[in-house]
Amino acid sequence: MKEVDIDDTPTPRGELSLQTVAMPKENNAKGDIFGGWLVSKMDLAAMILASRIAKGRCVTVAINGMAFYTPVQVGSVVSCYTDVLEVGRSSMRINVEVWITHADNFEQVKVTEGEFVFVSLDEKGRTRPVKA
Secondary structure (H helix, E strand, O other), X not given: OOOOOOOOOOOOOOEEEEEEEOOHHHEOOOOEEOHHHHHHHHHHHHHHHHHHHHOOOEXXXXXXXXXXXXXXXXXXXXXXXXXEEEEOOOEXXXXXXXXXXXXXXXXXXXXXXXXXXXXXXXXXXXXXXXXX
């Protein structure tokens, strides 16, 4: 029987859309980064991809199925990876994974993921078809 070499180390799914450093002003009394700050970075990353797909203005209409796996500490490099799940007539579902790189040991760890739903809008704020 032929032996198969399988690397089971998890890696980010999608493309790197946003990267930043977790700074002290974003932390709570215990030194962990606020979840809301992290969600805002995820929303920005998803918006970058959605706007590129729609070739125009997009807004977030829902965040589905988000879970936090581990805290983020000050000094960590925060990387948001985005992956298109579905493109509808005027909407897009985008998965966002957040991975951090610890400042002390450079280990990469998955922190959270969530599904963001965007709708493409025209200049008057009405939904419009996603341009192909």
